[in-house]
Amino acid sequence: MAQSQAQLPHPPLEGAQLVIGTIAVSLAVFMNVLDTSIANVSIPSISGDLGVSSDQGTWVITSFAVANAISVPLTGWLTDRIGQVRLFMASIVLFVISSWMCGLSPNLPFLLASRVLQGAVAGPMIPLSQTLLLASYPRAKAPMALSMWAMTTLIAPVAGPILGGWISDNISWPWIFYVNIPVGIIAALATWAIFRNRDSVIKKAPIDMVGLVLLITWVGSLQVMLDKGKDLDWFSSTTVVVLALTAVIALAFFIVWELTDKHPVVDLSLFKLRNFTGGTVALAIGYGLYFGNLVLLPLWLQTDIGYTATDAGLVMAPVGVFAIILSPLTGKILPRTDPRYISTASFLVFALCFWMRSRYTTGVDTYSLMLPTLIQGIGMAGFFIPLVSITLSGLPGNRIPAASGLSNFVRIMCGGIGTSIFETAWDHRSILHHAQLTEHANAYNPVFNQSVTQMGGIGLSQSQAYGLVNSMTTQQAAQLGVNDLFYISAGIFVALIALIWVTKPERAGGDSAAAASAAH
CATH class of the missing domain: 1.20.1250.20 (MFS general substrate transporter like domains)
Known part of the structure; x- marks a missing residue:
């Protein structure tokens, strides 16, 4: 009793x-x-x-x-x-x-x-x-x-x-x-x-101990590989190769084990469902892009543009203005409309913001930095809730906790992986742009010779002038590197819209509260 x-x-x-x-x-x-x-x-x-x-x-x-x-x-x-x-x-x-x-x-x-x-x-x-x-x-x-x-x-x-x-x-x-x-x-x-x-x-x-050990093994190996890859020159390093093989093998065993175990730590059978797969992948990749850029932007501002940590934080702050104002509105209109429309609008706003950032120069002003961040808040207001609503659409109540846990796992993992990828990609693009820019810094380039002569006119020695040119080139290369990543992010957000429209969310009022509660 x-x-x-x-x-x-x-x-x-x-x-x-x-x-x-x-x-x-x-x-x-x-x-x-x-x-x-x-x-x-x-x-x-x-x-x-x-x-x-x-x-x-x-x-x-x-x-x-x-x-x-x-x-x-x-x-x-x-x-x-x-x-x-x-x-x-x-x-x-x-x-x-x-x-x-x-x-x-x-x-x-x-x-x-x-x-x-x-x-x-x-x-x-x-x-x-x-x-x-x-x-x-x-x-x-x-x-x-x-x-x-x-x-x-x-x-x-x-x-x-x-x-x-x-x-x-x-x-x-x-x-x-x-x-x-x-x-x-x-x-x-x-x-x-x-x-x-x-x-x-x-x-x-x-508890599925085998599945848990395999989960920790492949996720940990993958993340360490992504983080250490740049320092160890990627696949020319034995350590990186071993980590990559460990991640791939552990992931393969993990998938097979979880699909056959009676009490899996992660219910991978959910990926057989169109709505769950489309919603989860779109949310996870979108979040990875968002979080990677969230780390990249303040890091670039501080290391290359000369911003303090406080100023870099203030540049990021406006994202909350529209997000906080519009989130209650999203909650009100979601039950009365197709969540795919809201998600599509959100992804287009993100694409617009990243395209605007891809136009930055080394002389970027504070207004140009803050405007895309302010607009991004509109996208944030329609990002989580509609996609989770799509992901959990049509699921019986007893499967929602497992689905929510798996969707959150994929999203959070993509956030961490996104940070590593963006760091490495920025470094690679910066090195490439630096090499391309320095190809023109030679005695056969009249513009370069004129610049060195002008620097000599203000009292700099030739070695000092070359050092200043190299410093300016490094800053410009870093700028071009982040621009590349912003531009690519914009394109991926547009491409992800196709995943949203692969889904066919069902209108199920009984699950709406449960779906909304899993937004994060």
Whole structure:
């Protein structure tokens, strides 16, 4: 009898408890999402302080993303074994501890280990925050709960670059992690006070250990290969070849095992469904492009254009303006329209923004930098919810958690991989453009000779003039490199629209709340 009562859904919260519970869950989500973007503008500061290159510094971002991607599919199994509230509490507490460890890091390996732990414990936090929030509100007010949750996830990426830049410029980079400690403590105490008697039933669910080991092996090998490839000259290095072979072989075994195991850690059979495949791939590649550019833009501004971390963060800030204003509108019109129209408009806006950025020059002004970012907020408002609605369309309720977990896993993994690819591609394109530009810097080029003569006229020696020309060439090559990536990103976003229209979403009102709740 007690067991059957425990399985009954908890009644919605009311009054002050509802307010405090909503704030507690929102603070945890804010802290989590903030950490995915706060380090972006601080990479040069972290790299310089720890004595590593900027491309090694980006491991701070990718290590978090990969660990996060691996832990997301385990949320369902861990919830069954531990309970929703206990797992959510454990995630918050461990996130605070790992943030403290990140701030104390004396070197890059220790920082990366701390970020891996931080990303791993962050995995269950966002799915469980949605679950707890939806269970706290009456069913009729579910859209309001999800709207408040979405606002939190949109404000945090805006605040992250600004806060991270200001902290890096005015205090020191460890404080980008220390800021999580008071927020996490408040969130943990409030969560326990409100939700401690609202935990889910614990079940002894089996775990697919073979699948989990294979998952960690192929994802980890792939990410390390992408991160170390540039330093080791890619496939001329035995290490890179071994990592690539390990990733391919482990992935092949992983696919076969997961398709045949009774309790797979990842339900790959979902990819047989047209809507799930089209929606997931479009969302994952789009997110990888977005996140890769989100890292690339502030890094370029700081290393080549002379921006401070604070200024680079402020350039990224306008993305939240239209995103926050228009997201509630998207939620209102989505049930009454085809989500493919909204997703198509969103991808076209992203393509426009990246095309505008591909026109940048080394003398770019602040207005030209901020305008595409402002417009990009329009695309962000229609990016997540419609695509997740397409992905989960037509699925029975019992398959939605697995589908949401797999879709999130692919998306988060693509975010980490996108960062690595963009870093490597920028370096390669910059080297290519530098070689092409220096071909014209010779004694047979009258323009080059005239420039050197003019530099001599202002007191520079020939070697100083050559050094200045090389410096200008390096800056121009870096500029052309980022322009290439912006232009390619615009083209890919346009191409992804075809994937959206391969799907045929069903109008299923019963699943709308569940679909919306899986937006992240």
